[in-house]
Amino acid sequence: MSGRKACIVGVGETEYARWGKIGDVTEHALACQAIQRAVTDAGLSMQDVDGLASFAEDRNEATFLAAELGLPSLRFANMVWLPGGGGGCAAVGNAAMAVETGQAEVVVVYRSLCQGQFFRFGTGGVDASAPPDPAPPTVQPANSLMLASMGFAMPYGLLMAAAAYALPTRRHMHLYGTRPEHLGLLAVTFREHASRNPRAVMGKKPMTLDDYYASPMIADPHRLFDCCLESDGACAVVVTTEERARDLSRRPVEILASEQGAPQGYAFGPFTNANVADEIYATGGTEEMANRLWGKAGLKPSDVDVAQIYDHFTGCVLMQIEDYGFCARGEGGPFIESGALSWKDGTLPTNTHGGSLSEAYIHGLNHVVEGVRSLRGESTSPVEGAEVCLVTSGACVPSSALVLGRK
Amino acid sequence: MSERFFPDGMPQPLADTTSLPFWEAAAEHRLVVQRCQDCGRTRLPPSPVCSECQSDRADWQEVSGLGEVYSFTIVHRPLAADQSLPFVIAVISLEGSGGLRMISNVVGIEPEAVEIAMPGELIWEDMSETLAIPRFRPRS
Numbered sequence A: 001m002s003g004r005k006a007c008i009v010g011v012g013e014t015e016y017a018r019w020g021k022i023g024d025v026t027e028h029a030l031a032c033q034a035i036q037r038a039v040t041d042a043g044l045s046m047q048d049v050d051g052l053a054s055f056a057e058d059r060n061e062a063t064f065l066a067a068e069l070g071l072p073s074l075r076f077a078n079m080v081w082l083p084g085g086g087g088g089c090a091a092v093g094n095a096a097m098a099v100e101t102g103q104a105e106v107v108v109v110y111r112s113l114c115q116g117q118f119f120r121f122g123t124g125g126v127d128a129s130a131p132p133d134p135a136p137p138t139v140q141p142a143n144s145l146m147l148a149s150m151g152f153a154m155p156y157g158l159l160m161a162a163a164a165y166a167l168p169t170r171r172h173m174h175l176y177g178t179r180p181e182h183l184g185l186l187a188v189t190f191r192e193h194a195s196r197n198p199r200a201v202m203g204k205k206p207m208t209l210d211d212y213y214a215s216p217m218i219a220d221p222h223r224l225f226d227c228c229l230e231s232d233g234a235c236a237v238v239v240t241t242e243e244r245a246r247d248l249s250r251r252p253v254e255i256l257a258s259e260q261g262a263p264q265g266y267a268f269g270p271f272t273n274a275n276v277a278d279e280i281y282a283t284g285g286t287e288e289m290a291n292r293l294w295g296k297a298g299l300k301p302s303d304v305d306v307a308q309i310y311d312h313f314t315g316c317v318l319m320q321i322e323d324y325g326f327c328a329r330g331e332g333g334p335f336i337e338s339g340a341l342s343w344k345d346g347t348l349p350t351n352t353h354g355g356s357l358s359e360a361y362i363h364g365l366n367h368v369v370e371g372v373r374s375l376r377g378e379s380t381s382p383v384e385g386a387e388v389c390l391v392t393s394g395a396c397v398p399s400s401a402l403v404l405g406r407k
Numbered sequence B: 001m002s003e004r005f006f007p008d009g010m011p012q013p014l015a016d017t018t019s020l021p022f023w024e025a026a027a028e029h030r031l032v033v034q035r036c037q038d039c040g041r042t043r044l045p046p047s048p049v050c051s052e053c054q055s056d057r058a059d060w061q062e063v064s065g066l067g068e069v070y071s072f073t074i075v076h077r078p079l080a081a082d083q084s085l086p087f088v089i090a091v092i093s094l095e096g097s098g099g100l101r102m103i104s105n106v107v108g109i110e111p112e113a114v115e116i117a118m119p120g121e122l123i124w125e126d127m128s129e130t131l132a133i134p135r136f137r138p139r140s
């Protein structure tokens, strides 16, 4: 398969906005726009695209987008099953497998989200102000495997992600002495990175540690500023072969390794995984996958120049840092306190775009976009000479990850 | 009817034929876990097969209702109108269950006083004639 090694050759995005701010453009129109921009960035045309991939129960089916965009032939249409943001890197990994095996030549991975037009993830879909059903409460039929599992979380009020992901984080604090200050420093660091990024929804809203402590408690230890944004927007990346990339204008970014992983019993993460092994409960659940990833890439954590780590909640970033081997288990707090994640002097500049906490919440595909920009030297918080970038997807649920390399 | 901690409008349990027996037992104030009839391994939430031995033969074992807090969060946002805030969602390790944990609530204590490893005991909250929810309070 000489010359078929997968590369990312284009990235693109729409405007990013606070949830509900994009009301006059449909979610699939945003998907089309992001795909167009990524294909243009690659120096390709829609006539070249023969594959589409997405994740996170994307409402914008590849078959309809292919028709709207006029793809001559859709040879690869793929949807990842990992829950929500766990699948962003996997979608890119699947695109890479498709081009490396010859299933397709040019695959665009996309994610479009208009929380304002559907429902706000932060609420778990519940409207607490609605008048209660006059019928007496009783057991209702679960019409899906997901709902049957959630049936053991919902009656206790466990529907908000901010509450679910607080559970492993709280135990991490109990076991290792992780403190609210560690979580706060992480949020402040990513906000600082966003201040240079014109795309960042929170780019003009600086945050101090005092601001962090002043933000309202949502689900202890999660304050508002521990939680990712809820956004409207879309982004896309273009994957093709190394051979094809040679003829294109952009410096290709090589996909050195991709992995998916769900530890035994992990299902829908902290909504349903109360019975996973004690050793992995207070982790991101990605340690075993991370070891496979480093093995496949032939690299180790210290080889990473810049990282884009999925940040749905601060504690999940801290636990991933341990999972991926950047520090020992339980040392995530002191690692953050050392300034390691800060641009530009930290040992592991992380979320140079501001992440989901401060750029936008596009289910982490925007982390892949930033990973590409950071290796092209186009990040607004550039890490000079960066050659290796780790990108991760949503952890504390079944997850996926990529190692990207500068060609 | 029992003491009430949560309003009627809380999200209701959803069940399929695999998990419904849990809620039928709950309505009779029995906390049960599923147990494999071949290898004896217990499991929760219920599932059609044993993840240990793949057997589909299972029965239901009643547990004591004693447990301890494995992790928890103090939630400041309501799920339903007139819900008292904040409230505690916890993962509870269940004694005599074969090492199982379950998601539940800790009630009858100031939320700020809840801590990991705190011993708890089962308390049933009757939401209606047909629905009882297992919650936990500090062990007396």
Ligand SMILES: [Zn+2]
Pocket: B036, B037, B038, B039, B040, B041, B050, B051, B052, B053, B054, B055
């Ligand atoms: Zn068995």
